[in-house]
Amino acid sequence: MSASGRLLHTVTLARASVVLCKRGMVDPLRPRDALRASRAVRRYGAFGGLASFTAAQYRHWPALTDDTETLTFVELDQQSNARAQAIPAAAGGPAVVGLLRRSGVELVLDLAAANKAGVRTVLLNTGFAAPQLADVCLREGVTTVVADDEFAPLLRDLDPDVVRLTGTQMASRAATKSTAIPVVPRRPGGLVLLTSGTTGIPKGAPRDRLNPLQSAQLLDRIPWPRNSAYVVAAPLFHATGLATCTVGLALGNHVVLHRRFDARETLEAVQKHHARALILVPTMLSRILDLPPAALNAFDTSSLSVVFVAGSSLSPELYRRAAAHFGEVLYNLYGSTEVATAAVATPAELRRAPGTVGRPPIGCTIAAYDSRDRRITRAGEVGTIYVSSGLSFGGYTGGGSKKTVDGLLSSGDTGHFDDDGLWFIDGREDDMVISGGENVYPLEIENLLVELPGVREAAVVGVRDDDFGMCLRAFVVPAAGADIDADQIRHAVRSRLARHKVPRDVLFVDALPRNETGKVLKRDLARMEQR
Structure with missing residues (x-):
């Protein structure tokens, strides 16, 4: 990196630190807490370290609720300690755990446990058919699959050497283990997120390191609440649900999950827990607003200060309907599994330009290039979108990568910016x-x-x-x-x-x-x- 590049990186990190302090992720008056958090993440990974650090911070506050149970921060930490010891070792190579879990307490426990055990984790799509599941597990080198009991029939096509554990079996194994802090692994367990697979078999995108800058990007343009409640309806096996659940826990919030999305149950959860944040994909938002008026208006959602959507296109019409019902609280994030955050639209920007994805947050760069890889500088001209978010994406686990230009990674989308610098996505390049x-x-x-x-x-x-x-x-x-x-x-x-x-x-x-x-x-x- 050049001297100017190092200077820019240092300035960006300094600005990111200001964002983390402003949003309450870091307390400048308690620097030891930040050091303990950093040490926990270095030792046990992003999710294992999060469970360890937040247990010391928030103790017996409720951390997670799903359809069947509630865990405090201490219980989340202790139970993930036990599960870390219950993960089967791999024969003759590194252990890789595939989690085939619906959104709930069990998924978060297993993810934190795998981190603490130094085991790589692959978050598997609950919509997989048995052959697709087998193909992805083979490619990712999965040695153990932990699946909700309902998915047991899908495990039939897995390689015979893959250990199969249902949720009930995993819980039974963990019940016999100590809840004491496990031995620090040689390295934290990494994470593989799968792409959506809309054009074929989902690809694996590794997320092996946590950069404070990435947290700042999600916090920069969104005033996430603290010490409140979040309803995370977006699935946790995808980046949107996982990232916002993690942010919610880190800020001391009570995160409410449901194994399956139901529009009425989601609104009921907002009302019951006086949730201040609601996390959705646009289709879920549409399903909520499609409820009959009597059902839609039966729930008090006035506690919400953030309705966050990401994962696919937010149409201008859907924004207008959402703003009419929830008020000016809608935030729209544009990104991808490979690059994470690219741009965020605030309520004011959506009101002025419905359909916009907003502007890049701190540490992110977004640009459009023409068919000859020349950067577009004229408002309104459509080109291929390229992004840099500071996330080091070295390629897919199965080989191959995205095209890069000027150090920016192709998102696979086309788009443009307007005279005010707001960005818009025109569609998928291959569409x-x-x-x-x-x-x-x-x-x-x-x-x-x-x-x-x-x-x-x-x-x-x-x-x-x-x-x-x-x-x-x-x-x-x-x-x-x-x-x-x-x-x-x-x-x-x-x-x-x-x-x-x-x-x-x-x-x-x-x-x-x-x-x-x-x-x-x-x-x-x-x-x-x-x-």
Whole structure:
């Protein structure tokens, strides 16, 4: 690193420290606490160290609640100590644990335990089928899978040498172990997050080191509450749920989880715990706002100061509906499994420019490049998005990486910025459709469609066409009782957008295929039949 680069890095770390102090993650009047936290993380990893440090800080305050139990911070630490000793050793190589768990206390316990044992952890998608689960475990070198009891049938295709433990078996093993602090491992257990897999088998993105700068990026533009309650509805096996759960615990909050998402139960939890933060993916937010008015308004959500969404696109229409119900408390994060945080939109920015992903927080850089890898400097010009967040992404566990330009990593999205420096995502780079020589980004059309009366959801894909090479096909989920036809859809698009953006085909369907984090599986749309 050059002298100027080292200086910039030092200044950025200093600014990050200010953010951590401002948000209450670090108390400048108690420097020993910060040193103890840093030492715990170095010894036991991000999650093992978190359990150890927060137990000393918050003791018998409630830390986690799910559908069946509540743990205090001390109980979280002690029970993860016991589980660290219950993890089976690997024969002839490093142990790697795959966790196939729904969001709940057990997942957090196992993750902290694996860290304390110095075992690498792979967070497995609960939507996997048995063959996909086996393929991912083989690629990641998983030696033990710990799965909720309901997933036991999915373990049948695993390699015979992989140890299989149900949740009940893991709990029984841990019950016989000591809750004393375990021996410090040679190195903390690392973490592998899986990409969404919307275009194929999910890839593994390692997260082996914790950088204070990454915490500051999540805290910089969002006033996360302290000593309160968070309802984390986003799944914990994905970065959105995991990161916000971790931040919540680090700030002394009571984190409330549910094994399965239910719109009414989520609002009920907000009311019951007087939660000040609610974490969702956009599809969950849409499901909540789709509740009948009587059900939606039956719950008091006035305690909320942060409604945080991430994981997929937040349409302007969904933002408007959310702001009308919850008020000016919505924050939208744009990022990816590979780069973590890229940009955050505040309520004021969303109000001024619905659909924006905001600005990069401290330590993050976002830029757009044209097809010749030249940096775009003109507002409104669309290019490929590249990001740097200070997170060292050295490539996928199975090989390969993302393209880099000027030290920035491709996000795989296209986007632009406006005259005020606010960023907007136009769509996935591989979703772009070339129709009659014109570039079309389906997201623009999808955002228009969901604003139409009678349309609940919509997705647009490209299909082969003899005359134009590709043409557009729209899949529309109508609202209950709606009376809308294909000609009305096409007319609405034609009146607002250019002619080459009008879908040739409009198919009405009952639901769009989505993965566990709410992203539309566009590769599956071609197999859907018209309702």
